[in-house]
Amino acid sequence: MWSRVRTNLWTTVKAMSEDLPDLAHITRVRSTIYFCFFENYDSLHKNMNILGNSANQSTSVNYANEIFDEVFVSRKYHKEVSPLDGFTIGNGTDGSSLQVIITIQLLYVLSLDVAQQYLSVYVEQEIEWQDVRLRWDPADIGGLDVIWVLCDQVWTTDLFNSNSLTVNEIYPDRLKQCKVHSNGSIHSDMFLQIDSACFIDVQKFPFDKQTCEIPFVTIAFEPKTFDLQGKLFTKYIGFTPQGNGEWNVLSLNMTKDSQLKSSSDNNEFSMLVFILKLQREPKKK
Numbered sequence: 001m002w003s004r005v006r007t008n009l010w011t012t013v014k015a016m017s018e019d020l021p022d023l024a025h026i027t028r029v030r031s032t033i034y035f036c037f038f039e040n041y042d043s044l045h046k047n048m049n050i051l052g053n054s055a056n057q058s059t060s061v062n063y064a065n066e067i068f069d070e071v072f073v074s075r076k077y078h079k080e081v082s083p084l085d086g087f088t089i090g091n092g093t094d095g096s097s098l099q100v101i102i103t104i105q106l107l108y109v110l111s112l113d114v115a116q117q118y119l120s121v122y123v124e125q126e127i128e129w130q131d132v133r134l135r136w137d138p139a140d141i142g143g144l145d146v147i148w149v150l151c152d153q154v155w156t157t158d159l160f161n162s163n164s165l166t167v168n169e170i171y172p173d174r175l176k177q178c179k180v181h182s183n184g185s186i187h188s189d190m191f192l193q194i195d196s197a198c199f200i201d202v203q204k205f206p207f208d209k210q211t212c213e214i215p216f217v218t219i220a221f222e223p224k225t226f227d228l229q230g231k232l233f234t235k236y237i238g239f240t241p242q243g244n245g246e247w248n249v250l251s252l253n254m255t256k257d258s259q260l261k262s263s264s265d266n267n268e269f270s271m272l273v274f275i276l277k278l279q280r281e282p283k284k285k
Contacts, residue, residue, distance in 0.1 A: 063144040071134050072153065079155045083131040083184075084225050100157055101128040102216055103231040104274050106241040106252050110193070112200065112210060112278060118165055119198040119212040119276070126233075127188045131155060135184040144182075151178040151188055159228075162217045162271070165195040209250065209279045217271040228270035230254045243281065250277040 071077060084098050103126040110120040131154065138145045161167055170191040179187040198212035218226055232254055234240075241249040253275045 063142045064147045067147050097225050097227040099227040101229045103233050105233055108242045109244050112247050114200050120195045122193050124191050130185045132184045136182050138182045146181050148177045151176040158218050159216050162215045163196040168193045206282045212276045214274040215271050230272040247278040248281050250279050252276050
């Protein structure tokens with residue numbers, strides 16, 4: 001039945017549109033027939049819900065497409081070019097530097113290898129920054145304030161863990177979504193397994209406590225242009241970082257360090273250090 005109705009409607013629209021001068025008239029004819037078929041808007045809304053899609057959802061997706069076309073296509077956005085202010089002067093305290101916020105939640109301690117001197121942890125990492133090229137006015141696009149895009153569509157920072165032996169992202173790039181706000185703010189969320197070098201002192205074995213550092217640094221951008229900030233968070237109610245049966249988590253703290261310097265020009269680079277303290281769990285006899 002539905003197939004026959006759609007065929008008849010399209011035949012009618014095609015016949016009527018042949019005598020109309022422009023696309024706007026054709027669109028109005030299609031809309032008139034469509035709404036007449038469903039008798040009124042409430043009936044249309046009801047039928048769309050039956051199909052699993054609300055009118056609001058359809059409108060939101062269309063607005064998101066308009067925003068994407070505007071900020072990524074019409075403006076010729078190039079993700080290869082960073083949004084940093086190349087004219088920035090001073091030490092970055094004038095508000096013109098690009099602020100990047102790293103938020104870490106420790107989920108599990110996988111291992112602390114005494115022989116190899118490294119720590120293996122499973123963490124959730126969020127990164128937030130602002131790309132002014134991706135701004136739009138929600139008032140111009142139906143009030144829509146946020147869209148989600150594949151993360152490989154946007155410029156991202158060169159942050160890396162400077163102590164790491166390996167860093168494995170749990171989800172592939174094709175599944176990573178970034179949240180883009182109308183003010184150009186971008187939010188990325190990922191799960192990582194980090195194997196990081198850690199000096200382990202076992203003089204007080206089996207009652208020893210160990211402190212391991214997980215530093216994040218950018219070497220491409222100086223502090224005067226790149227304001228690196230860090231946070232700790234717990235967004236899962238009732239969840240606490242888990243040890244591995246051999247090691248218990250005592251604390252996770254964060255500090256900022258700008259003492260890393262380039263040997264060529266003596267410039268400092270921003271570094272965030274997440275400090276993890278562990279205590280060995282003595283084996284029960």
